[in-house]
Amino acid sequence: MISVIADGRWGRRIVDFWRERVQNQVITWGARTPAFAAELANDMQNVRVATYADAIGAHSVIVVAIPIQDLLPWARAHAASLKGKVIVDMSFPLTNECLTLYGWHTSGTEQLQKTLPASRVVGMKGPFLRALAGGWHGDRGSIYVTSDDDDAKTQALKLLCGSDDQLIDAGKLEENRAIDRISSMG
Ligand SMILES: NC(=O)c1ccc[n+]([C@@H]2O[C@H](COP(=O)([O-])OP(=O)(O)OC[C@H]3O[C@@H](n4cnc5c(N)ncnc54)[C@H](OP(=O)(O)O)[C@@H]3O)[C@@H](O)[C@H]2O)c1
Numbered sequence: 001m002i003s004v005i006a007d008g009r010w011g012r013r014i015v016d017f018w019r020e021r022v023q024n025q026v027i028t029w030g031a032r033t034p035a036f037a038a039e040l041a042n043d044m045q046n047v048r049v050a051t052y053a054d055a056i057g058a059h060s061v062i063v064v065a066i067p068i069q070d071l072l073p074w075a076r077a078h079a080a081s082l083k084g085k086v087i088v089d090m091s092f093p094l095t096n097e098c099l100t101l102y103g104w105h106t107s108g109t110e111q112l113q114k115t116l117p118a119s120r121v122v123g124m125k126g127p128f129l130r131a132l133a134g135g136w137h138g139d140r141g142s143i144y145v146t147s148d149d150d151d152a153k154t155q156a157l158k159l160l161c162g163s164d165d166q167l168i169d170a171g172k173l174e175e176n177r178a179i180d181r182i183s184s185m186g
Contacts, residue, residue: 002088002159003028003055004063007037011065013132014090018063019046021163030055056081061155063088068101068108075115083118086152090124092183107176113148120152123176128165130183144170144179 004015004027011029018027023046030052031037041047048058056062056078062085066074071091075082089109093101102111113121128141143165147153157167170179 001025001027001059002061002063003030003050003059004065005030005052005055006065007031007033007040008065008067010091012040014063014065015041015044015047017129017132019044021160021165022046028055028058052078053081056085060084061086061088061159063090064112065091067091068093068111071108072111072115075112079116079118082116085119086155087112087116087119087121088124088156089121090129092125092130093180104177107173107180109146109176109180110173113173120147120149121173122147122149122152122156123170123173123179124156125176125179125183126168127183127185140164140166142166142168144168144175146170146173146175146179148172 001022002018004011015029027047029037029041029047029049031049034049034051038049041049064071064087068091089112109121109123123146124143126142126144129143145153145156145167160167
């Protein structure tokens with residue numbers, strides 16, 4: 001199934017997002033301090049807490065929820081074990097600083113793919129997902145799925161195929177430049 005990396009505010013919401021959708025499968029939740037994450041996951045039936053290294057090893061699809069400025073160094077450090085994996089980036093720039101971190105001619109998701117050339121990065125985003133930042137769990141909406149690797153994108157789309165979400169194949173990673181900006185306004 002999938003591993004989710006990091007147990008910060010966004011990581012917790014991402015785990016909830018996936019728990020609602022894959023109720024019969026186990027999610028591995030990788031944390032820098034597994035004991036703390038284990039407390040958070042105490043009443044979660046289908047979540048197993050692990051170290052980052054164990055979580056990466058557990059599944060072929062890895063969802064990352066580390067702030068972008070820390071994510072790229074983290075990805076560099078774990079590049080060997082992330083080789084061949086599908087890396088799902090659901091992060092959004094939350095501030096003007098994040099939006100301009102890499103200038104207007106790229107996106108964090110593209111930078112993640114450049115940092116991990118032997119992995120296959122998939123962007124999974126949209127205003128509906130961005131609303132989760134405020135703890136919103138209302139009606140489902142559009143999720144824009146992007147990748148430079150068609151097979152990785154198909155795998156990511158399949159993960160959500162039983163859900164009520166409106167899944168949109170939004171093309172290549174480059175589209176995240178627009179998707180991030182539109183989502184940030186949502
Ligand atoms: N907060 C939201 O609701 C929200 C909404 C939309 C998007 N996002 C995006 O999600 C990302 C994470 O934001 P957040 O709010 O969850 O931040 P956060 O609460 O500060 O959590 C950051 C998480 O990343 C881990 N981390 C940070 N630096 C690390 C490093 N160098 N190596 C390994 N792990 C590291 C932290 O581990 P430790 O706890 O061990 O330090 C923590 O689990 C950002 O890109 C943000 O734009 C967040």
